[in-house]
Amino acid sequence: MDILTEILEQEDVLVLEEETTDQRELVVFNDEVNTFDHVINTLVQVCRHSLEQAEQCTMLIHYKGKCTVKLGSFTELQAMCTAIHDRGISADIV
Numbered sequence: 001m002d003i004l005t006e007i008l009e010q011e012d013v014l015v016l017e018e019e020t021t022d023q024r025e026l027v028v029f030n031d032e033v034n035t036f037d038h039v040i041n042t043l044v045q046v047c048r049h050s051l052e053q054a055e056q057c058t059m060l061i062h063y064k065g066k067c068t069v070k071l072g073s074f075t076e077l078q079a080m081c082t083a084i085h086d087r088g089i090s091a092d093i094v
Contacts, residue, residue, distance in 0.1 A: 022073045022074065024074050024094065025068040025070075025093070025094050026047070026068065026070040026071075026077045026084075026091060026092075027092050028061050028090070028091045029091065029092070030061050030064075030065045031089070033088065034089055038087070038088075039054075039089060040055055042083075043069055046080050046083045046084055047070050049069070057069050074093055077093050081093050
């Protein structure tokens with residue numbers, strides 16, 4: 001491996017690390033108010049989950065108390081979090 005190839009590979013790693021440092025989680029929390037169907041439909045509509053993915057997340061929310069439903073930057077997740085709140089479901093970006 002020549003020195004130029006090594007430098008380029010190191011730069012690629014640095015760029016990748018910089019891009020992923022703003023990675024956040026959109027977490028949905030369990031409650032005793034919303035139905036499974038409502039949470040599933042919300043995840044499909046707001047987070048663009050498949051039906052199967054939304055069902056799995058909803059089961060985790062119910063049994064574990066919370067579930068990370070989406071990963072992304074704060075900016076990407078902010079509108080989704082607001083839309084979930086608008087539907088009466090508790091969520092937060094962490």
